[in-house]
Amino acid sequence: MNDLIQPETLLRQLNTVQIFEVGAKTAQPIQAEKASALYKHAHIPTAQYVDLNQDFCNLRTALEYQYPNKTEMLDSLKKFQVDWHKPIVIYDRENHIWAARLFWILKAFGHPQVQVLHGGFKAWQQQNLSVSDQIKKPIASFNVAALTFDSTYFADINDVKNVVVGHSNVQLLNVLRAEVFRGDELRYSRAGHIPKSINIPFAQFLDENGKFKASIFNFVAQFGLDLNREIIVYCGSGITASGAALALRQAQATSIKIYDGSMSEWSADPDLPLQIMV
Template identity: 30%
Template sequence: MLEINTPLINTQWLEDHLGNESLVLLDSSVEPVVPGFNSVNRDGNFAAIPGARRFDYDQVVCRPNSSLPHMLPTKELFQDEVRKLGVNKEATIIVYDDVGLYASPRAWWMFRAMGHQQVAVLNGGLPKWLKEERDVVDEYSNPELGDFEADLDDKFFCDFEIVLKALYEPNCQVLDARSAARFKGIDPEPRPGVRAGHMPNAKNLPFTDLLAGGELRSVQELNEIFTGLTTKNRKVITTCGSGITACILTLAANVAGYKNLAVYDGSWAEWGLPGKLPVTVD
């Protein structure tokens, strides 16, 4: 069995292990909505890393009939859909996306939430792979049914009630991955009817601050960033617009050595709706 002990792997490691029978490669791309971030698979272009399978958590591996985007599904739905992708319970899973480092961290966190430890993110994703002129194919792999087993741990994703309490607890820190202008209520939210601003006592850490050239910053740089916002003995809950870029913060915190982590699944798509949840502006 191929084992990994890091949440982040590089392109050379992946190329060296592509032929390993335990390896499962999943394209978890989601079309970016953040200005300045673009998919390389657009305008009629398509490429996949050899052996990749399509893990679509935006439309398929998500809670059906939800008013909120790509919410975490039940463990039964997750298990069924992942088995269709040929994923086995002993698999070593590598997730990537076609932006660089954008949608893949959420896929990583979903598998972690479902009890799978052997999963990592490809740093730099498909853009870096293409830039290095490594081999690609023009279609996804279509494997036989797998035997993946999901075992949901509720601590990985949390709801608004948990977040509301955490905002006023000294041993917790909520970090918001949206841009500073959205956090401060200067820029309007992209979703119609959603209030501008942020949660009281939350701190702003734009996910872009954690990236350099489409890759995650060094461990030293990440530690310097997080040290200015929280401590490793506090629980860190991340949030964003809809639960995607919050997972970039969670990945970065994990790489930097933070262990007590959770993602607010509904994020601002839920919190910002008209209602009684508190919103403030700077």
């Protein structure tokens, strides 16, 4: 199954798939309220609204948006009455990164049929497809057998440390804006980037319409990224990295992991090295 689904294809499948809109920038109360209001005003018919600051995340850590444990995952699946045997389509309103995050979590927990709407809600609207302001209440359809977690979808801080000290030849990919990567702009506890990182800002994975570029394989090679070697992707807290990871899957990258803690975790430890470009 292709990771991406086109609006016209989703239109034909509306009655046979589970649809989720993932709200953007939900860590800030004002932004969370705005994202929820946009959904309530108009969304793809039958879509349920997911807030990744509350659902499908680890609520036991101070770090934002970390992947859930099995209990938390089951709680979210029950909340939305997910049928594990029914296809899932996810979309957002912000360049795929939020939809990609939920996609990555569902794949890590073994869902066999999950896709992201290519172009998101914007692409749906551009084709003048129907929208709804009806809030869908979950129908009693929860059906999940034994839940498994594939840890190869994620990297932890020790995996990254091994790269930095030379014990691993895995590639580190930083997808933050160039200003943040260089250290010109302070976004986290300390400025700069993790040593040995390649920087490809996430926006460069997208075309002028906000869709993933068709020629990602050739494009990333210009930055020295080898898609035939393992890649650990990081950003600030794992969200933008999820968008890049989904893009790299479209280019058939061999092995992709997301460092969930990303700069939020790494920069908070003063004993860990950061590089600043001068």
